[in-house]
Structures are given as C-alpha cells and as structure tokens.
Amino acid sequence: EADIYQTPRYLVIGTGKKITLECSQTMGHDKMYWYQQDPGMELHLIHYSYGVNSTEKGDLSSESTVSRIRTEHFPLTLESARPSHTSQYLCASSLTVGNIQYFGAGTRLSVL
Amino acid sequence: ELKVEQNPLFLSMQEGKNYTIYCNYSTTSDRLYWYRQDPGKSLESLFVLLSNGAVKQEGRLMASLDTKARLSTLHITAAVHDLSATYFCAVDIVEGGSEKLVFGKGMKLTVNP
Numbered sequence: 773e774a775d776i777y778q779t780p781r782y783l784v785i786g787t788g789k790k791i792t793l794e795c796s797q798t799m800g801h802d803k804m805y806w807y808q809q810d811p812g813m814e815l816h817l818i819h820y821s822y823g824v825n826s827t828e829k830g831d832l833s834s835e836s837t838v839s840r841i842r843t844e845h846f847p848l849t850l851e852s853a854r855p856s857h858t859s860q861y862l863c864a865s866s867l868t869v870g871n872i873q874y875f876g877a878g879t880r881l882s883v884l
Numbered sequence: 885e886l887k888v889e890q891n892p893l894f895l896s897m898q899e900g901k902n903y904t905i906y907c908n909y910s911t912t913s914d915r916l917y918w919y920r921q922d923p924g925k926s927l928e929s930l931f932v933l934l935s936n937g938a939v940k941q942e943g944r945l946m947a948s949l950d951t952k953a954r955l956s957t958l959h960i961t962a963a964v965h966d967l968s969a970t971y972f973c974a975v976d977i978v979e980g981g982s983e984k985l986v987f988g989k990g991m992k993l994t995v996n997p
Contacts, residue, residue: 812992873985878925
C-alpha cells in the first residue's frame with residue numbers, strides 16, 4: 773500500500789485567499805507529481821519534480837507554484853485563489869521513470 | 885501531442901456478463917497503466933504493461949498491450965457489482981528528457997445486479 777498523504781482532504785475558501793495544499797510521501801520516491809482533475813474528467817499534469825530543488829510545469833497551465841525542499845514533501849501553493857481553481861488536486865509519486873505512480877487521496881478545493 | 889482515447893466512456897452492464905474496453909494512443913510508447921477510481925476517491929493502480937504482448941490478470945480483470953497497434957484492452961469476465969468504478973488508462977511518454985503520464989478520459993462502469 774502506498775504511503776502518500778494529502779492535506780487537507782476538503783477545503784472551501786473565498787476568492788483571493790492564499791492556500792497551500794500539502795503532499796508528503798514516506799517511500800523515498802524521487803519523483804512527485806501534481807494533477808488536476810475536474811469531476812468525471814481525465815487527469816491533467818500541472819507540476820512535477822524529479823528530486824530536491826527540481827520542479828517543472830506540466831501540460832496544463834496553472835497559476836499555482838510548487839517547491840521541493842525535501843524529498844518527501846511537495847506542496848502546491850495558490851497565491852490568490854479564484855473560482856476557476858475549483859477542482860480536485862491529486863498528488864502522486866514514483867520511484868523511477870516508468871515506475872507505477874502512487875496517488876494520494878486528493879484535495880477537493882472549492883473557491884467561492 | 886499524445887492523445888489517449890478510451891472506448892466506451894460509459895458502460896452499464898449486467899452482473900455475470902463479459903465485456904472488453906479499449907484504450908488507443910497516438911504515439912509510440914512501451915508502457916501503459918490501468919488505474920481504477922471509485923467515486924470521490926483517488927486512483928488505485930491495477931496493471932502495469934511494459935512490453936508488446938504483455939498480459940496481466942487480476943481476478944475478473946485482464947489487461948493486454950499491443951504496442952504495434954497502440955492499443956490496450958481491459959477485459960471483464962463475469963462482472964460483479966464491486967467492479968463498478970471509473971477505469972483510466974495512462975500512457976507513459978518521455979519528451980525532452982521529462983517523463984509524463986498522459987491519461988484517457990476514463991470509462992465509467994456500472995454493473996447492475
């Protein structure tokens with residue numbers, strides 16, 4: 773079973789607020805990913821990291837930012853939340869290129 | 885740009901029946917993954933297919949990969965209600981030194997008693 777944790781699970785906030793979604797894994801995986809998933813839709817990669825101090829933007833343009841200061845921690849930050857950011861955010865990690873990605877439980881974000 | 889297409893996107897079937905769902909992709913890849921997602925939950929890995937001709941089976945599900953046809957199938961045998969979920973296929977590609985998973989839209993399966 774994968775040990776990857778996301779907090780909070782649910783978040784309802786007002787427009788303009790700054791928020792950070794937390795993701796931690798205890799598997800020692802170098803590679804970590806953030807996906808955005810609207811209800812009933814496919815996943816879109818928004819950020820990924822291949823290791824400490826490495827971050828890249830994914831295929832879907834996102835106004836969020838990420839950091840990777842420690843191997844186990846990959847937080848995602850929205851400086852000023854908007855209703856268009858309402859979605860589910862899924863964090864994943866993998867050991868190496870081509871390995872299975874293990875997913876966290878997700879954060880459901882609603883911006884009012 | 886890699887496209888991953890799943891067919892069908894919605895399936896309602898009776899318990900005990902068999903069915904095959906399809907995942908087509910548009911560029912060369914030797915690695916394909918199947919995931920299951922229950923409503924409101926995260927993704928659970930089902931199968932990893934790493935080469936042409938790979939076949940994996942778990943319970944009532946069997947997945948296969950034909951890299952020449954760029955096609956993976958997920959076969960359901962004697963469906964039961966517990967298989968109701970959304971099934972995603974995802975193709976692994978490497979672009980510019982970066983590895984990415986590109987997901988299909990998902991196939992929502994409902995198994996009726």
